[in-house]
Amino acid sequence: MVSQIRNLETRLRAAGLRVTAPRLAVLEVIERRRGHSTADEIRREVLARLGTVSVQAVYDVLAALTIAGLARCIETPGHPARYEKRVGDNHHHFVCRGCGDTIDIDCATGAAPCLTPKALPRGFAVDEAEVTYWGICAECARSNATTNREKS
Amino acid sequence: MVSQIRNLETRLRAAGLRVTAPRLAVLEVIERRRGHSTADEIRREVLARLGTVSVQAVYDVLAALTIAGLARCIETPGHPARYEKRVGDNHHHFVCRGCGDTIDIDCATGAAPCLTPKALPRGFAVDEAEVTYWGICAECARSNATTNREKS
């Protein structure tokens, strides 16, 4: 436990961030939770741990962690942003149109050939490229089927 | 002029949509404007033409056109959705972090190899895949440089 805290502390300092309770808590939640959490989900868990955190603080912390490279932010239109622990590899995301949940998808071609646009206008600079797959997850497909059956 | 209207009318009917003033106007705006327009920009142009259209109508029409396959909707987090005339090819988009403007990028590899995920969990279904490049457009890069110079 203690070493875990130490570890998180070290990583915050290494990233040039001050060590605060909200930051430790948020970082810990991101590390522990598998999958991708919304700011609200994260806040709920942090609340359970600290007793109190402002909405603002959670957003601030997440922004700081994202800029520092400790977290990755995946924003998908129509759904609140989700955060995952930062991993170096360039993987993609599948977003369910139903529940908005996001799962990781390994890059189909390994070397990410799509991520270097061939013809970019002069003066334009790409700093990030992402691939998003849209569709229906297994669970939503199941409940949809159920719903449709009920309707008919 | 008349033939242009006729043409739009025909396309609406062919798509199984009723022909209304807002729909003709919105479709016309999308066809004529190059680039990608926000709902608000489209509304302004439609207003100039018809004198009046509700915000709702514009959203409804855009949704209908999108579903019918006459328009394509590009949603980018942090910026209002943008609409473009539907073209069959699968091209990608570059989104400027500064102004939010969106430009088309031809698929780097032609055959879109990235768009077929290799390992998708059982029961999941992909209906769309998109590649988004994030960065700074030439114009914003220029004004940023200016701003920074002013600051120092």
Next chain:
DNA sequence: ACCACGATCTGGAATCATTCCGAATATTGA
């Protein structure tokens, strides 16, 4: 041409994630 039935449009309120603000507090280097 006329009617009736939906589909569509209107106007205004509501939603909801996220951000802005100024004041209060906590962390860190000296």
Next chain:
DNA sequence: TCAATATTCGGAATGATTCCAGATCGTGGT
């Protein structure tokens, strides 16, 4: 320990989009 300033707080504001209920319009059948 103390000052400097990075974070946090709480509450209000934002802004694109959607919900609602009623008015209006387009269309297929008479």
